[in-house]
Amino acid sequence: MAEDQFMRFLAAWALVHETADEGWKAAVVRGAEQETGSMEAGPEAFVDGLSAMIAEEKERLKAALASGEVEAPGSKADVGSQLDDLLFEVRELRGRLESMQTTLDAVLAEDEDHGVK
Amino acid sequence: MSRRTRVITRTFALHWARALPRARFGFAPRATRRAAFARATRLALEDLGPAFIKLGQVASVRPDLVPPEYVFEFEQLQDRVPPLPAERIAAVIRHELGRPLFELFDDFETEPIAAASIAQVHRARLAREVRPVIGDVMPAGTPVAIKVVRPGAAQVIAADLAEARRLLSRLDRFGLSRRIDAPALLEEFAASLASELDLRNEGRVSDRFAHDFRDDRCVMTPRIAWSHTSRSVLTMEYVEGWRLTEIDDAARAGVDAFHLALHGATVFMKQVLVLGRYHADLHPANLFVTPDSRICYLDFGIVGTTEREERINIAQVLAATVYGDADRALCYSAKLGLEVPEDKQAQVRRRVGELMGRTLNVPGKAADVKGFATGFLSVMADARVPIPAGYGLLVKALVTVEGVARAIYPDIDITRAAKPFATRLIAQQMMRPDRIADRLPAALRAALRELVS
Ligand SMILES: Nc1ncnc2c1ncn2[C@@H]1O[C@H](COP(=O)(O)OP(=O)(O)O)[C@@H](O)[C@H]1O
Numbered sequence: 001m002a003e004d005q006f007m008r009f010l011a012a013w014a015l016v017h018e019t020a021d022e023g024w025k026a027a028v029v030r031g032a033e034q035e036t037g038s039m040e041a042g043p044e045a046f047v048d049g050l051s052a053m054i055a056e057e058k059e060r061l062k063a064a065l066a067s068g069e070v071e072a073p074g075s076k077a078d079v080g081s082q083l084d085d086l087l088f089e090v091r092e093l094r095g096r097l098e099s100m101q102t103t104l105d106a107v108l109a110e111d112e113d114h115g116v117k
Numbered sequence: 118m119s120r121r122t123r124v125i126t127r128t129f130a131l132h133w134a135r136a137l138p139r140a141r142f143g144f145a146p147r148a149t150r151r152a153a154f155a156r157a158t159r160l161a162l163e164d165l166g167p168a169f170i171k172l173g174q175v176a177s178v179r180p181d182l183v184p185p186e187y188v189f190e191f192e193q194l195q196d197r198v199p200p201l202p203a204e205r206i207a208a209v210i211r212h213e214l215g216r217p218l219f220e221l222f223d224d225f226e227t228e229p230i231a232a233a234s235i236a237q238v239h240r241a242r243l244a245r246e247v248r249p250v251i252g253d254v255m256p257a258g259t260p261v262a263i264k265v266v267r268p269g270a271a272q273v274i275a276a277d278l279a280e281a282r283r284l285l286s287r288l289d290r291f292g293l294s295r296r297i298d299a300p301a302l303l304e305e306f307a308a309s310l311a312s313e314l315d316l317r318n319e320g321r322v323s324d325r326f327a328h329d330f331r332d333d334r335c336v337m338t339p340r341i342a343w344s345h346t347s348r349s350v351l352t353m354e355y356v357e358g359w360r361l362t363e364i365d366d367a368a369r370a371g372v373d374a375f376h377l378a379l380h381g382a383t384v385f386m387k388q389v390l391v392l393g394r395y396h397a398d399l400h401p402a403n404l405f406v407t408p409d410s411r412i413c414y415l416d417f418g419i420v421g422t423t424e425r426e427e428r429i430n431i432a433q434v435l436a437a438t439v440y441g442d443a444d445r446a447l448c449y450s451a452k453l454g455l456e457v458p459e460d461k462q463a464q465v466r467r468r469v470g471e472l473m474g475r476t477l478n479v480p481g482k483a484a485d486v487k488g489f490a491t492g493f494l495s496v497m498a499d500a501r502v503p504i505p506a507g508y509g510l511l512v513k514a515l516v517t518v519e520g521v522a523r524a525i526y527p528d529i530d531i532t533r534a535a536k537p538f539a540t541r542l543i544a545q546q547m548m549r550p551d552r553i554a555d556r557l558p559a560a561l562r563a564a565l566r567e568l569v570s
Pocket residue numbers: 230231232233234235236237238262264339353354355356357360402403415416
């Protein structure tokens with residue numbers, strides 16, 4: 001989801017600047033040797049780890065680009081999650097209405113019990 | 118002095134007197150002393166009944182107002198009362214849902230599954246099919262838990278609340294309330310009560326949680342039957358499983374306990390850092406582990422919120438704490454409103470750093486988040502640093518999550534869940550695509566500079 005999008009985003013950047021940053025490449029090599037996301041070793045190691053994650057994503061992105069299955073922002077997946085949220089809100093509304101209906105029925109039934117028609 | 122006031126005063130006096138030997142008449146180390154009186158106070162609250170128990174429970178999520186020893190002691194308050202007869206409960210259902218019980222439910226069980234001061238829970242089956250907001254249709258015959266507000270609950274508690282108010286104003290004259298902000302607590306109490314008395318709130322929070330975690334196979338909440346729900350009646354799917362308070366080795370063997378415990382912590386991280394809504398009041402009794410290895414969340418109680426702008430700072434504090442960097446933790450805490458005065462900073466930094474070494478970063482031992490949190494809050498109290506309410510709630514919630522995770526898998530180290538999460542989030546939040554799409558390279562450079570600073 002959002003998290004993956006971000007990785008992909010960074011990966012795209014790295015891909016475009018493939019030759020730009022030697023420091024980055026060195027970080028990737030160091031980072032690939034440690035457990036992903038590990039922070040025991042402090043901020044440097046953390047950045048290395050992050051770089052390695054991005055490098056991995058970059059390779060995936062390269063492959064995806066080659067096979068033509070890349071989605072742009074505002075794409076299907078994006079719209080899909082927005083639709084999910086909307087759908088949830090509609091369903092939630094239905095839930096509220098059902099509960100209100102029940103309460104309304106109860107009040108009416110009460111009135112009948114007391115002979116108020 | 119009214120009779121009730123006398124009872125209340127006597128109850129506290131009795132329990133505190135009993136705590137004296139344990140506190141070695143005031144000569145025990147400060148932590149021991151405080152813990153002894155916190156325990157005595159909890160026992161007194163339990164003796165005094167529902168309103169006091171509720172008050173204690175509210176206090177237990179306010180580390181900004183209440184000393185840490187009390188916060189973690191009050192968390193254990195058990196709100197259990199003798200059940201009301203099933204006919205009284207059935208009458209509420211009939212009145213609120215407008216139809217006789219047998220038209221709505223089959224096999225209503227007169228023996229409740231739980232009875233607390235506000236509500237009582239009974240098991241039954243749906244008499245007809247119900248479509249929930251999230252998840253599959255519940256066919257007729259689906260087992261349900263019906264949670265019903267006890268008739269008169271509001272009044273009983275209001276009366277006791279008035280009593281507590283009087284008492285607390287009197288206690289102001291003693292030392293006790295110096296560190297406890299009683300009026301603020303009472304206000305909070307009244308508000309939380311109002312929302313707890315309307316069970317629809319609980320149902321909504323539950324649905325929202327189910328939606329937020331719709332892609333997560335490891336967590337669930339009971340589906341809500343809204344057509345069988347009103348202000349005082351909440352009907353939800355009955356969940357089979359072990360309460361975390363009763364999970365034993367046999368149960369642990371049947372599920373992937375380690376993975377679940379870690380996942381529980383991850384769910385919390387996601388709530389705090391991504392969704393902005395989290396459970397501040399997780400109780401092992403309100404969490405189930407199901408036979409198909411899922412964590413089921415019940416009764417959402419107090420929900421904390423985090424703002425977008427806060428989350429990046431929270432992630433920074435978490436990350437810094439997890440790898441023992443007191444400096445950074447305090448620097449980002451300041452951005453969340455925890456302001457240590459200039460002249461105290463060196464001292465606080467030293468104490469927090471030492472505490473981190475002692476509780477979180479002991480080689481070969483799982484991190485002790487609760488130990489850290491208690492110590493941290495004490496350091497702040499000693500330095501007279503006020504704790505922002507949201508900050509305190511978060512600290513407390515983190516400790517609760519550790520408690521919950523440990524109930525599933527006793528040796529778990531929840532910082533293991535925090536590490537990868539905070540790592541990714543710091544980067545992710547700083548680089549939200551919507552914010553920086555147009556000035557990509559500059560933002561990335563800035564983010565990296567921030568990360569290595
Ligand atoms: N949907 C459910 N399925 C199974 N047990 C439930 C369900 N809802 C509640 N219970 C049982 O009832 C107890 C009390 O419910 P809870 O909602 O926590 O009420 P309270 O706020 O009074 O503690 C829970 O600890 C649990 O054992």
